Amino acid sequence: MKIVVPVQLVPDLVEELVVDKSGKALDLDTVRWIISEPDDHAIEQAILMKEKSGGEVIILAPDFEGVDDVLFAAAAKGADRLVKITGDFESGLNAHALARALQPLVKDMNPDLVLTGVQTHNGLDGPIGALLAEYLQMPYIGYVSGVSVQGNKALISKDYPGGLKAEMEVSLPAVLGVSSAESAPRYVPISKIRMVMKTSKVEEQDAGDLDLSGAAVVTRMSPPESAERATMITGKVDDVAAKIVAIIQEQGLL
Amino acid sequence: MPIRIDFWGIPWEWAHLLIYVTVIGAGVVMLVRFYLQARLWWKAGQVKLCWDRPLLRLWRVIQYAGIQTRVLEQKYPGVMHIAIAGSFFIFFLGTAFAVLNTRIYEPIFKDVFLKGGIYLFYEVVLDLFVPVFLLGFALAGYRRWVVKPKRLTLEPKFTWMLLLLLAIVVTGTLVEAYRLALQKPEWAPWSPVGYLISLLLPSGSAAEAGLYQVYYFLYGFHPLLVVVAFILLPSTPLLHIFTTPINIFFSDPARPVGQLAAIPADKEGIPIYSRTLCNLTWSQLLNGDACTECGRCQEACPAYAAGQPLNPKQVILGVRNVLHRDGPALDCSQPDKVHELVGETGLTEEVLWSCTSCGACVAECPVLIEHIGTIVDLRRYLVSEGRLDAMAQDALNNLGRYGNSFGQSERARAKWAQAFEPKIKDARKEPVEYLWFVGDYASYNPALTDITAKTAEVFQQAGVDFGILYEGERNAGNDVRRVGEEGLFEMLVEKNSMAFAKSEFKAIVTTDPHSYNTLKNEYPADAVGGRPVLHYAELLDQLIASGKLRLTKKLGYKVTYHDPCYLGRYNNVYDAPRRVIQATGCEIVEMPRCRKHALCCGAGGGRIWMEEGEMKERPSESRIKEAVALEGVQVFVVACPKDTTMYRDAVKTTGHEDRLVVKDLIELVYEAL
Ligand code: SF4
Ligand code: SF4
Numbered sequence: 001m002k003i004v005v006p007v008q009l010v011p012d013l014v015e016e017l018v019v020d021k022s023g024k025a026l027d028l029d030t031v032r033w034i035i036s037e038p039d040d041h042a043i044e045q046a047i048l049m050k051e052k053s054g055g056e057v058i059i060l061a062p063d064f065e066g067v068d069d070v071l072f073a074a075a076a077k078g079a080d081r082l083v084k085i086t087g088d089f090e091s092g093l094n095a096h097a098l099a100r101a102l103q104p105l106v107k108d109m110n111p112d113l114v115l116t117g118v119q120t121h122n123g124l125d126g127p128i129g130a131l132l133a134e135y136l137q138m139p140y141i142g143y144v145s146g147v148s149v150q151g152n153k154a155l156i157s158k159d160y161p162g163g164l165k166a167e168m169e170v171s172l173p174a175v176l177g178v179s180s181a182e183s184a185p186r187y188v189p190i191s192k193i194r195m196v197m198k199t200s201k202v203e204e205q206d207a208g209d210l211d212l213s214g215a216a217v218v219t220r221m222s223p224p225e226s227a228e229r230a231t232m233i234t235g236k237v238d239d240v241a242a243k244i245v246a247i248i249q250e251q252g253l254l
Numbered sequence: 255m256p257i258r259i260d261f262w263g264i265p266w267e268w269a270h271l272l273i274y275v276t277v278i279g280a281g282v283v284m285l286v287r288f289y290l291q292a293r294l295w296w297k298a299g300q301v302k303l304c305w306d307r308p309l310l311r312l313w314r315v316i317q318y319a320g321i322q323t324r325v326l327e328q329k330y331p332g333v334m335h336i337a338i339a340g341s342f343f344i345f346f347l348g349t350a351f352a353v354l355n356t357r358i359y360e361p362i363f364k365d366v367f368l369k370g371g372i373y374l375f376y377e378v379v380l381d382l383f384v385p386v387f388l389l390g391f392a393l394a395g396y397r398r399w400v401v402k403p404k405r406l407t408l409e410p411k412f413t414w415m416l417l418l419l420l421a422i423v424v425t426g427t428l429v430e431a432y433r434l435a436l437q438k439p440e441w442a443p444w445s446p447v448g449y450l451i452s453l454l455l456p457s458g459s460a461a462e463a464g465l466y467q468v469y470y471f472l473y474g475f476h477p478l479l480v481v482v483a484f485i486l487l488p489s490t491p492l493l494h495i496f497t498t499p500i501n502i503f504f505s506d507p508a509r510p511v512g513q514l515a516a517i518p519a520d521k522e523g524i525p526i527y528s529r530t531l532c533n534l535t536w537s538q539l540l541n542g543d544a545c546t547e548c549g550r551c552q553e554a555c556p557a558y559a560a561g562q563p564l565n566p567k568q569v570i571l572g573v574r575n576v577l578h579r580d581g582p583a584l585d586c587s588q589p590d591k592v593h594e595l596v597g598e599t600g601l602t603e604e605v606l607w608s609c610t611s612c613g614a615c616v617a618e619c620p621v622l623i624e625h626i627g628t629i630v631d632l633r634r635y636l637v638s639e640g641r642l643d644a645m646a647q648d649a650l651n652n653l654g655r656y657g658n659s660f661g662q663s664e665r666a667r668a669k670w671a672q673a674f675e676p677k678i679k680d681a682r683k684e685p686v687e688y689l690w691f692v693g694d695y696a697s698y699n700p701a702l703t704d705i706t707a708k709t710a711e712v713f714q715q716a717g718v719d720f721g722i723l724y725e726g727e728r729n730a731g732n733d734v735r736r737v738g739e740e741g742l743f744e745m746l747v748e749k750n751s752m753a754f755a756k757s758e759f760k761a762i763v764t765t766d767p768h769s770y771n772t773l774k775n776e777y778p779a780d781a782v783g784g785r786p787v788l789h790y791a792e793l794l795d796q797l798i799a800s801g802k803l804r805l806t807k808k809l810g811y812k813v814t815y816h817d818p819c820y821l822g823r824y825n826n827v828y829d830a831p832r833r834v835i836q837a838t839g840c841e842i843v844e845m846p847r848c849r850k851h852a853l854c855c856g857a858g859g860g861r862i863w864m865e866e867g868e869m870k871e872r873p874s875e876s877r878i879k880e881a882v883a884l885e886g887v888q889v890f891v892v893a894c895p896k897d898t899t900m901y902r903d904a905v906k907t908t909g910h911e912d913r914l915v916v917k918d919l920i921e922l923v924y925e926a927l
Contacts, residue, residue, distance in 0.1 A: 191741030
């Protein structure tokens with residue numbers, strides 16, 4: 001079983017987001033990169049599967065600042081190969097371009113399963129998993145929250161909005177967009193990461209020239225404007241409660 | 255002339271010999287059995303014998319095992335124990351002198367020393383310790399069989415032990431009484447207890463034969479009991495007579511309580527986590543056998559009192575039980591076959607995560623057992639396996655990435671200082687006298703930034719030349735270390751040390767007792783560079799004493815003061831904050847649990863980051879109730895940012911908002927300016 005996990009780094013929302021002078025993109029100097037949360041779940045899911053039935057887990061990540069930490073953390077969890085994709089991503093990257101760049105690399109690896117996070121919070125042109133599946137000519141299932149492999153098939157549980165869950169079967173190789181791993185991403189102690197830094201190596205593969213076509217074009221970017229729509233209800237607890245009830249009734253919710 | 259005669263009235267040489275042989279034989283059996291048990295400590299544990307400062311260590315043995323200062327801190331059990339232990343010590347000495355007298359002294363000097371005045375003194379002292387023992391026995395019996403405090407282990411082994419001791423003393427005293435009745439020496443009243451009993455015995459020559467029969471029987475029975483006691487000793491609670499002095503001797507006299515031991519590592523530097531018995535140090539295993547099951551730690555533990563699964567006594571006994579169960583057949587060369595410690599009775603994950611690292615157990619334990627070291631070692635193992643609750647994981651992830659547990663950007667760390675005028679110096683850019691290590695809570699918690707700003711204002715008013723590290727500061731790591739995330743602790747230390755290295759300062763001051771503890775006791779010497787680390791209570795105290803900080807108002811409140819664990823128990827800073835409070839013109843009324851015995855707020859040791867779990871009553875609520883019970887106390891003064899949040903919550907949840915306000919020490923000072 002060979003599982004390839006392409007992951008992405010996204011702007012850390014803990015930091016204040018600043019729009020650059022062009023008014024169309026984030027000011028990259030102020031951005032701090034962090035692994036996209038669903039991608040973290042994809043890694044966890046891959047490791048869980050490896051722990052259960054063996055195999056090899058390969059992590060791929062485009063070269064953003066902090067990518068080494070992401071890769072080493074994955075290695076500390078149990079990933080076997082770490083691949084950093086180098087290229088000029090600073091001037092803009094989209095899911096189409098990344099999927100095209102990933103396609104030959106992933107293909108060469110000959111995976112049984114490709115796990116990606118189902119979405120990124122800064123993605124404007126759809127999930128990378130679906131695009132990659134298209135370019136690789138593999139089936140794709142998104143919003144996956146559980147995988148078990150039987151022979152050359154995988155049993156998937158997929159989440160739908162409204163709390164529905166479906167079980168479906170897919171033949172391998174396939175690409176899955178993971179929304180949550182079967183258990184929350186584990187904590188890796190710093191000492192383990194530091195040890196891994198000494199013992200594991202990061203391979204580099206070049207992305208070549210990026211083909212950015214096919215994605216949405218940003219014409220203007222701005223932080224959400226705050227409006228003074230909130231009304232503060234003050235007074236004694238009982239009075240406040242009564243007022244809230246009245247408002248809810250007014251809206252016909254009670 | 256009064257003189258002691260060995261084996262008075264026992265004419266048979268063989269009987270003398272028999273008694274010597276069996277008692278000595280029993281002593282040998284005792285030592286061998288003890289050895290077999292002690293062997294497990296180093297068979298399983300990592301052996302590192304520390305002999306440095308032998309005299310200090312010896313003195314500690316005298317202090318804690320001989321004079322028993324810690325035991326005596328609690329009156330009833332203290333008197334009880336010293337009465338029993340002291341009298342047996344005297345009886346033991348008496349017997350030893352008797353043997354010395356005729357078996358060693360006499361052959362050499364052709365004379366005895368137990369004669370005349372010395373002998374009478376010897377008799378009277380030995381005799382007077384009989385009622386002392388009986389007093390101790392009565393206190394112990396009343397406590398064990400009538401009062402039955404929860405902290406005691408109410409098992410038959412303790413009852414048997416007490417009865418055996420009683421039997422030894424009673425038979426010994428009766429032997430004396432019968433001897434006096436038969437020997438009728440004129441100095442008999444010098445053995446007052448034996449003499450009084452002898453008066454009750456039948457007299458006259460007709461009764462003499464009967465008295466002799468009983469005397470012979472008792473003369474055999476008394477040593478027989480001693481023989482039984484010797485043989486059984488290693489498997490009874492009396493074992494502590496041997497183990498506690500050893501435990502005290504090998505406890506580290508130099509390491510402050512606020513300094514955890516590092517994780518041991520093997521030759522390649524790979525850390526050894528406490529997964530099994532084989533990974534503990536021998537002294538951690540010795541701790542188990544040294545525990546007297548007195549339950550003082552249990553009684554002091556805030557987690558136990560809150561109804562959480564933790565009981566520090568059971569932690570220590572848990573290790574001991576595993577040692578006794580698995581130790582004899584243990585094979586550390588096959589680690590896969592050795593049981594994991596976590597999960598054993600007394601050592602479950604919930605137990606280990608309940609500890610607030612308040613240090614009350616360690617401070618109370620009469621025999622210097624270090625519960626926290628073992629708890630943290632087991633937590634370190636759990637962390638190495640990623641076994642910790644989701645909230646704690648989040649906190650650690652945040653601390654690793656942003657350097658604070660709030661998951662906020664480090665750039666926001668000094669947000670509170672942005673609007674502050676005059677601008678607070680950046681210690682990384684200009685030299686300052688005091689580097690103010692602000693800490694996470696005071697920096698990020700919006701409810702506390704007002705207090706933080708007041709602190710800055712007071713410092714400025716007093717003309718203190720200070721600066722902060724702005725976004726260069728990281729969580730100091732005290733609680734990270736106590737959660738068991740040693741790697742992250744080291745990383746935080748490195749980052750802070752780098753920021754220190756960039757700055758020029760003469761001392762560090764902090765309002766956070768947790769940061770204070772680790773900066774003072776755990777940071778590498780080159781980071782802090784031998785410069786003093788002060789808690790703001792200490793700095794304020796100095797400023798007031800030197801007249802630099804002038805308080806003009808007398809506030810006149812009746813207040814109580816809560817000693818933060820890491821300031822009081824851990825670092826013995828009790829008086830500075832009290833002097834500051836007094837300087838503000840407030841009257842301090844102490845809570846029953848104060849100073850060394852102060853109750854923890856429940857937030858320490860990383861607890862503040864974890865799921866709370868099931869609780870009968872939060873420690874902070876119990877504490878507020880304690881304060882409210884004090885006549886007329888209006889203000890609950892704290893000297894720790896975490897305490898402010900913990901106790902303000904507790905005042906609300908206990909519904910005492912109109913009765914008590916929680917104030918930071920600085921708020922009093924500010925008000926009194
Ligand atoms: S440190 Fe405090 S909470 Fe932890 S076991 Fe000891 S007394 Fe209990
Ligand atoms: S650990 Fe110390 S305080 Fe606790 S029961 Fe044992 S001897 Fe007593």
